[in-house]
Amino acid sequence: MRKKTVRRKPSVRYTKKKTTFFYGKLLRFSIVFLSIAFLFLALYHYRSGLAYYFSFKTDKVLSEKAESKRLSDIRNHQVLNSIEGKSVGIDVSEYQGDIKWSYVDTLENQFPIHFVLIRATVGNDRLDRSFEKNWLGAKKNKMIRGAYHYYRPNENSLEQAALFIKTVHLKKGDMPPVLDIEKLPKNQSIERLKIGLKRWLEKIEAHYKVRPIIYTGEKYYDDFLKEEFSEYLFWIANYNFYREKIESDWLFWQFTERGSVPGIKGNVDVNIFNGDLQQLQFITVE
Template structure:
């Protein structure tokens, strides 16, 4: 006799899913829109001075300047300069800026005087910057406080690099201490050997010029590899991040942008802030 296979089974009735109410969906959209609006106005308020400058609210007119006019490329740069009024402002240049008309290099934004300039002298063990001599003399004639820097190549002999810099650069009274520019990690040696090479370069340069060199590098490189072991040196730090608006307390110089425009110089140029005023800057120059 055939049995009914459905006997004994219990049928479970599922409750239908509740659809999101029109009110909750509308509330979610309203919250997102409100967040975006608040974020936008918060940004606009924070950068109100820079925005006002660029849209002409301060002068009640929008100024359309020529390409060679003194302009900072974005609002952040103007905001940074506003935050550091009273501190010495300067540039750093190399052959990549081409021929510079030093008689026109005076201010940024027609408001911030340029007090100093770092000029690339050498790179590695065999490369003299093509425009070094020209820039070195031009900056002097323009009565700018000047300094020379060496671009360090990690995989080349450190003492040969030091010899090239010494051969190329003759520092005078009133010049800034020499600068070691280190930006890359070695490919053919260990980090330990890199640090040994850096120390050899620094000691050779200090022995020749009788002044402790300055080290230039990026903020992350500084934090990860140099901050502790080279703590007895002064640092010039590069950081272009949007959130960074103040110079670090332990930084001697801060390169805060690579996209500034200055009359007399074609294309973009780096701008730097010294952690002090002009008189304090003169205090660290060679005697």
């Protein structure tokens, strides 16, 4: 009797192992390649800021603290190099200490400062301790100046407006008043907050005969103010690394809190106006 031959199926273990090894190697190579490509693209994109930073570090008279601060400002320099003629300004309060206004002229020793927004009042009972000196100093330094009120959601809005009116006396060439709203209420609803904000804005507009500007963060703006306060112009704060341009519907963009200005010790907020100097002058009080 003929013996039956049993055929074995060909083994695929080696083939599978070889294929898995190949794809694993290809995946690692792809990740490395993409990482290097991303790094080169980032270096190219931030070439202006990086060049500024490394040239800055060669200055031996600067302190280690200043050098480390500049590393985080690479993006800020990148933004300033792409503003295409738009006006640059700062905003200050008592937290900047004693400002030497005669020295306040440029940002990062390169970009002219055209305007300054100055905190005047807080809530219904507090004056900024440096407002009067800053208000006069900015005027003497021939800067376009504006005053803002820090709004406390849980305090009477009309009392807050009255304090601002009592404190701030606008003159020809000053910017419209600014309402700074950053906090959510603790003891009232969002709807009640909006009513209070509108009362403040209406009282201020009736007194100064000019429509106020609203300052807030981008998320706060999108979530609570964008639709119901659409008739107002906005000054928006956004420090995110990925954002490098001002939105078309923003009047001002506060893009960093880590600016360096002669005459001011420490950091200062920096803002971009969505227009040139002539357009900025156009929105001032007549």
